[in-house]
Amino acid sequence: HVIIEPVIREKIEFVPLFRRRKIHKARRDRYLIVGVDPGISTGLAVLTIDGYPLLLMSKRWLSRNQILKILSEYGKTLIVATDSNPPPMFAKKLATALNALLYVPKNSLSVNEKRETVARFLENLRIQTGIKVGDSHQRDALAAALKAYYSIENKLRQVESIARNLDLGIPVSEVKALVIKGLTINEAIKKVLSSRAVVSENLFTPPPEKDFKSRIDSLEALLAQKDLLIHEYEAQIDRLKKKISELQEEIEEFERTINLFLSTERKSIKISKEIKSLENKISYLTGELEKRDRLIKNLEKEIEKWKRITDLALKNEIAKLSIIDVLTLSGVSKAIDDYGSLNDKIVYVRDATPGDLKAAEMLVKEGVKAVVVKGYIPEHIREKFECSMIPVIEKNEIELIEVDDNVYAEKNIIQIINYRRRELENKWRMDFARELEKIIKNYRYERRKRISGVVSE
16 A cells, blocks of 8 residues: 655755656755856855855856755855845845845945955865856856855854854854854854754653553653753853853953053153153244244345345346236236336236237237246237337346346346347348338239230230
8 A cells, every 4th residue: 555645845846757856955054155146147156154165157047946946955045145236136036035144245346356356265265176267157156155255254253263162062053154144142152052952852752652661761761861961061061160260360360461551551641741742842843943944044035136136226237027927908907007007118927828919919009118928928929029029038038036026137138128129120121121022023013014915905
């Protein structure tokens, strides 16, 4: 006859009739971090919570149900990680289906960041796993999983350190899993210890005997098991008490060291404050002295300039220039307001680059003697001045003395101006002569042409 019994599964499985499907038994004590890069071709990376790679793959049209089947063969998923923010809907639904946490980076990972993360991980991998990155989807999935692992790595190492020091003989991976889910380390350890106690109690199930003697035997066995469990707890308590005692001694030693340090520190604080105050005063006075030194040097330079101006003035070898800041209508108007008139004066233009032709015409109309230019002057402006017999002199051709808001030039500037004006006059005469000669030639040509026409008639 046939006996039919129910087989309990974690989920519904479809087994085709025409072939036998090998069903892998998942390791229930292994917890996973899963990186996923969804798309037409989906990348999948599986790490243990200790950062050890188990699987790296990519496949076109990989569905969520297929991923769930694959992951069930490797362990229990705690974290689903993605490399983009906001996360794709595929990753959200996968995390929900697995009852796992969803890791999302603060900002979407750049291509360079993903390359560096994966390359550094593979280079530092101590154990040869045979894991190789085949394409960008695998790389992105692995980078997402690694970022999730690195975000909890320090906490997991802390769990390992505490568990090793306490030496409770409990599975560290379960404590790590609970800490990842949000429990504190102490809460996680307590929960694992209590679950172990319940499991230990359930390991022995009294046989359903009606016989009274068998019932007593089963109770005695259960009592013996309880005694063993109590003995184990007492041993754990003794170890914890010993550890607490050691820690208390360390704390007391630290307190003594700190008190000694503080007593010495308090004495030095007062001295340090006085030294700091004196250093601040010295720094302030040094700064003030430097300011005064700079002021004295500047004043000395100004005095030297004024001395030179005075000497040149006594010898009648200096000329004062009228300043125009910018060669614009407003700049020229301001100079006229400042000096009353620019007639027969030498003007100093600090900036002629705007090339304002109307401003140049205004200076020509004012009847300036010459124009001294600092830096570049547009060619059409130069031609405008020179056509009006106003020499243009560049600053580097003469020696200027600038003091306060005044500009002076040595007397040889008059000689330079006269020389330039003679050059302009000679140039004008030559241009006029050439133009006159041209007019005469044209007149003669036209006259010969008319005479020739009359003769032919």
